[in-house]
Amino acid sequence: MSIQTQTPAPAPAMDIRELMRRRGLKEWRLEVTRTSELTPRMRRVTLTADDLEGFEPKGGQDVVLMLPDTEGALGRRHYTVRSYDPARRLIAIDVVMHGDSTPATRWALGSLPGDEVLAFGPRGRNVLNPGADWRLFVGDETAIPGFFGMIETLPRDAKARAIIEIQSDADRQTAATEADLQIEWLSRNGARAQPSSPRLIEAIASFQPPPGAGHIYLLGETSTVRAQRQSLVARGFPKANIFAEGYWRPDRIGGHDHVDDNH
Ligand SMILES: Cc1cc2nc3c(=O)[nH]c(=O)nc-3n(C[C@H](O)[C@H](O)[C@H](O)COP(=O)(O)OP(=O)(O)OC[C@H]3O[C@@H](n4cnc5c(N)ncnc54)[C@H](O)[C@@H]3O)c2cc1C
Numbered sequence: 001m002s003i004q005t006q007t008p009a010p011a012p013a014m015d016i017r018e019l020m021r022r023r024g025l026k027e028w029r030l031e032v033t034r035t036s037e038l039t040p041r042m043r044r045v046t047l048t049a050d051d052l053e054g055f056e057p058k059g060g061q062d063v064v065l066m067l068p069d070t071e072g073a074l075g076r077r078h079y080t081v082r083s084y085d086p087a088r089r090l091i092a093i094d095v096v097m098h099g100d101s102t103p104a105t106r107w108a109l110g111s112l113p114g115d116e117v118l119a120f121g122p123r124g125r126n127v128l129n130p131g132a133d134w135r136l137f138v139g140d141e142t143a144i145p146g147f148f149g150m151i152e153t154l155p156r157d158a159k160a161r162a163i164i165e166i167q168s169d170a171d172r173q174t175a176a177t178e179a180d181l182q183i184e185w186l187s188r189n190g191a192r193a194q195p196s197s198p199r200l201i202e203a204i205a206s207f208q209p210p211p212g213a214g215h216i217y218l219l220g221e222t223s224t225v226r227a228q229r230q231s232l233v234a235r236g237f238p239k240a241n242i243f244a245e246g247y248w249r250p251d252r253i254g255g256h257d258h259v260d261d262n263h
Contacts, residue, residue, distance in 0.1 A: 016066070016074070016076070020064065020120040023123075025064065025120040025121050025123055026054060026055070026120065026121070027118065027119075027120055028049055028052070028055060028063075028118070028119045028120070028121075029049060029116055029117075029118055029119075030047040030048065030049050030091065030116065030117050030118075030119050031047065031048055031049060031114060031115070031116055031117075032045060032046070032047055032111045032112065032113055032114065032115040032116075032117065033046045033047065033048050033090065033113055034046050034113060035108060035109070035111050038094060038173065039170055039171040039172070039173060040097075040167075040168065040170050040171060041096060041097050041098075041141060041166070041167050041168075041171045042094050042095065042096055042097065042141065042144070042171065042173075043094070043095050043097055043108040043109065044082070044092055044093070044094050044095075045092075045093045045094075045095060045107070045108055045111055046090055046091070046092055046093075047090070047091040047092075047093065047117065047119075048088075048089045048090055048091065049089065050089075052086065052089050052091075055084065055086075055091075055122070056122070057081040057084055057121070057122035058122070058127045058128075058153075059127065059128060059146075059149035059150040059151075059152060059153040060080065060124065060126040060127045060128065060146045060147075060149045060150040061080070061081060061121065061122040061123060061124045061126065061127060061149075062078045062079055062080045062081065062121060062122065062123060062124050062126075062146070063078075063079060063081060063093075063119040063120060063121035063122055063123070064076050064077070064078055064119065064120040064121055064123065065077050065078075065079055065093075065104075065107075065117055065118070065119050066117065066118040066119070066120075067103040067104055067107050067117070068103060069103050074118075075103055075253065075254050076254050076255070077103060077104045077254045078124075078247070078254070078255075078256055079093045079094075079095065079104070079145075080093070080094070080145035080146045080149060081093065081121075081122055081145075081149065082094045082145035082148065082149055083149065083152075093145075094144065094145045095107070095108035096141045096142050097109070098192070098193065098248075125243070126146055126150075126217070126219070126243060126245060127150065128150045128153060128154070129215040129241070129243075131213070132213055132214055132215035132241070133159070133210075133211075133212030133213050133214060134159040134160070134161070134210055134212055134214045134215075135150075135154075135158075135159070135160045135161070135214065135215050135216070135217070136160075136161050136162070136163070136207065136209075136214060136215075136216045136217070137150070137151070137160065137161070137162040137163070137164075137216075137217045137219075138162070138163045138164075138200060138203060138204060138216070138217070138218055138219075138228065139164060139165070139200070139217070139218060139219040139220035139225075139247075140164070140165045140166075140193055140197065140200065140219075140220035140221060140224070140247075141164070141165070141166050141167070141171060141193070142219070142220055142247045142248060143164065143217075143219035143220050143247065144164060144173060146217075146219055147162055147164065147175075147217065147219070148173065148175045150217070151175045151177050151179060151181060152175055152176055152177050154177060154179035154181075155178075155179070156178040156179065157178070157179065157180050158179040158180065159179070159180050159210075160177075160179050160180065160181045160182075161181070161182045161183075161184075162181065162182070162183045162184070163183075163184045163186065163200070163203045164183065164184070164185055164186065165185075165186040165187075165188060165193070165197055165199055165200050165220075166185055166186070166187055166188070167187070167188050167190060167191070167192070167193070168187055168188070168189065168190050169185065169187050171187075172185050184203075186199045186200065186203065193221060194221075195221050195222075195223040195224065195249060195250055196221075196223045196224055196227060197220075197221065197224045200220070200224050200228065201224060201227045201228060201231070204218075204228040204231050204232060205231050209237065213241065214241060215241045215242075215243070216232065216237070216241060216242050216243070217242075217243045217244075218242065218243070218244040218245075218259070219244075219245055219247055220246075220247055220248075221246065221247070221248055221249055222246025222247075222248070222249040222252075222257040222259065223246075223249065225244050225245065225246050225257075225259045226244075226246070226259050226263075228244070229242055229244040229259055229260075239261070244259035244260070245257065245258065245259060246258075246259055
């Protein structure tokens with residue numbers, strides 16, 4: 001790969017590098033190969049590097065990207081590895097366009113082939129539970145890369161159901177899977193995503209678990225995920241069979257929220 005860097009990645013403060021190293025996260029200097037529009041509200045950034053040996057994401061895992069703000073200072077943003085093609089050394093990251101002026105949305109809109117970005121990972125406990133009889137995935141559009149990343153590793157005929165809130169029907173996507181997958185898309189009819197989504201909370205409140213040991217994945221806006229988890233736990237669904245994580249919330253910059261009994 002020739003390095004024709006149009007925008008070199010700014011150097012992160014050494015303490016971030018050290019922090020990531022202490023967390024056991026590998027560092028990768030990635031190069032943008034292209035950006036494209038997947039749906040009106042989702043852009044794909046495709047990345048590569050000369051050497052990706054040891055980059056081995058499981059479906060649903062993410063990387064921490066170091067993205068510049070308007071002053072050039074780097075901030076951490078978590079993005080799921082939507083797909084990784086080791087033979088072609090191509091990594092796909094799908095970014096929800098919840099606007100066009102935040103570090104991540106500007107990156108997805110403005111990156112050019114050859115631009116560099118620093119990434120740490122892959123990381124995250126958001127991976128498939130192999131022993132489940134069935135799986136339910138419930139979340140907003142930020143969860144699509146993680147849900148589809150996991151669903152696409154399911155074996156043929158494995159049972160999976162997904163309930164996903166999107167801004168409009170044009171934001172639907174297709175998962176490449178032979179699993180027995182049923183997706184219910186909940187459209188906001190053009191409205192922006194809000195905290196405590198009534199549609200998603202109601203979807204969980206009315207969910208009747210099928211027989212067998214199921215595993216439920218709740219990802220998206222933190223207050224929605226928290227309300228959904230509480231509703232399941234109150235009805236006796238085993239906590240150990242719920243994975244819940246807050247991917248964003250109003251006024252939070254980057255980061256992630258644990259959603260458990262204490263949070
Ligand atoms: C493990 C993990 C994996 C994730 N994977 C993905 C992924 O694959 N694709 C993806 O698009 N997102 C993903 N996210 C969510 C993403 O990291 C956040 O949305 C992030 O805050 C976006 O950064 P930003 O620079 O655009 O906005 P920030 O600078 O972080 O935030 C600026 C403002 O935008 C608001 N905001 C941030 N995200 C949203 C949103 N989605 N909708 C409405 N308002 C928002 C914030 O509340 C804040 O007020 C993931 C999060 C986690 C924790």
